[in-house]
Amino acid sequence: MKNIISRTLLSLLVAGGFAAQANAAEKVTLKVAHFLPTASIAHWDMIEPWCEKINKESEGRLECQIYPAMQLGGTPPQLLTQARDGVADIVWTLPGYTPGRFPISEVFELPFFAPDHQKTTRALWDFSEKHAFKSEFAGLKPIGIWVNGPNYFHMRDKEVKTVEGLQGLKIRAASRMSNNFLTAVGANAMGMPLPQAVEGISKGVLDGLMVPWEVVPAVKLDELTKYHAEIKDEQGNGMATSTMIYVMNKAKYDSLPDDLKKVIDNNSGADTSAWIASRFEAADVKGREAAEKAGGVIYSWSQEEVNKLKGASSQVAQQWIDDMTSKGMKGQALYDDARALVEKYNKK
Structure with a gap:
């Protein structure tokens, strides 16, 4: 009887181990939404490369399903709500599309305020982290925050x-x-x-x-x-x-295992924001x-x-x-x- 119980426990432990490995290796598909067509710089030179990078660094466990041109429905001003409600996992949008929801960080949109894409973007990240993350980004995980070129x-x-x-x-x-x-x-x-x-x-x-x-x-x-x-x-x-944001639903981020959270973290922040700004800077020339x-x-x-x-x-x-x-x-x-x-x- 003792041997039977031991074998049963061992089988359960092995099965549990396999289940844990399966869960750890499970793929996560992130729904990424934005408002412009696939020909836009944000789609092919920012979102697609970012998605490829997290896919590679997660060894294929993180992948993106991109929905350009509002393919998830709604209008551009609703993208922020879609991210907060989980309709999309990640969105690229402009805070300016939802007036009043980003009153602090919009200081960077004042007339004759910003001289350089990447350097001003680093200033914006620092300022937002210090003054705006808790209030303006509630329910969201900021991936990138940047300024586009001179309007x-x-x-x-x-x-x-x-x-x-x-x-x-x-x-x-x-x-x-x-x-x-x-x-x-x-x-x-x-x-x-x-x-x-x-x-x-x-x-x-x-x-x-x-x-x-x-x-x-x-x-x-x-x-x-x-x-x-x-x-x-x-x-x-x-x-x-204009300030722009690339943000993730916080609950979706929190649901990820720690190693996948680390992949997202490694592809978020001031450096990521400056890299995004560099893509928009190059696109200004084109x-x-x-x-x-x-x-x-x-x-x-x-x-x-x-x-x-x-x-x-x-x-x-x-x-x-x-x-x-x-x-x-x-x-x-x-x-x-x-x-x-x-x-x-x-x-x-």
């Missing part, structure tokens, strides 16, 4: 070279800060997700879009817009930028080339007009500071810390 004016059929020329024009921007900027300088700000804006520019409902170069070929703005105004101040700061090839007119504003633009939009930063203060936060201190981090990293 320029891409106009359908109007060559605008002055602040006066902007008056009353219908221009789309991606975020609350950029819309505040457009309003401050006299344009008619049209806040909407990019896919909707592309339809608007093609039908002539919009006069132009305020986006970085990298967007141009992905949504055929090289065909839909004729005039492209590159506007920077004397310090090299673009007139606007976007500009696409506009040139299509016969687009690319030009700059005079420094005198850029200074007028800065002056007209200077109130936007103070509005943000006052807004933060009204919410019980130290608005000026937050602004000063963000500004100091941008200066710190851009001096290196």
Whole structure:
């Protein structure tokens, strides 16, 4: 009887060991969603390489199923909710699509605030980790947080070279800060997700879009817009930028075994964010080339007009500071810390 019990226990232990090994080796498929087509830089030069990397480092146990162009349903502003609710495991989106949900980190979207993709991205990661992770990223595991390139004016059929020329024009921007900027300088700000804006520019409902170069070929703005105004101040700061996020459902992350969590951790953070920013920086060059090839007119504003633009939009930063203060936060201190981090990293 004792031998029978021993053999039974041994069989149970062996079976348990095999089950544990099977669980450890089980594949996890991550649903990754975003709002642009597969031709977009984010899809083929950021999300796909990231997915390939975690697949390799997990020895095939982590894999991605990518859903571009809102294939999981809904609209771009709903991506963040999809990530928090687990409809998607990971999403790439813009905080600007959900105004009010990222009020702290949107300081990096203020006019003439950011001079460099990768260096400013490192400042943004540090700032967000210090001030925004607990509040703005509740329910999420931040993988990457970055700024895209300078947002320029891409106009359908109007060559605008002055602040006066902007008056009353219908221009789309991606975020609350950029819309505040457009309003401050006299344009008619049209806040909407990019896919909707592309339809608007093609039908002539919009006069132009305020986006970085990298967007141009992905949504055929090289065909839909004729005039492209590159506007920077004397310090090299673009007139606007957008923050972007690549985030994972926290419950999904927590459900992973420790070794797979480590793979995700090793592919998250400041270095990952800077790498993503580098992909968008390279794409800006290609976007500009696409506009040139299509016969687009690319030009700059005079420094005198850029200074007028800065002056007209200077109130936007103070509005943000006052807004933060009204919410019980130290608005000026937050602004000063963000500004100091941008200066710190851009001096290196």
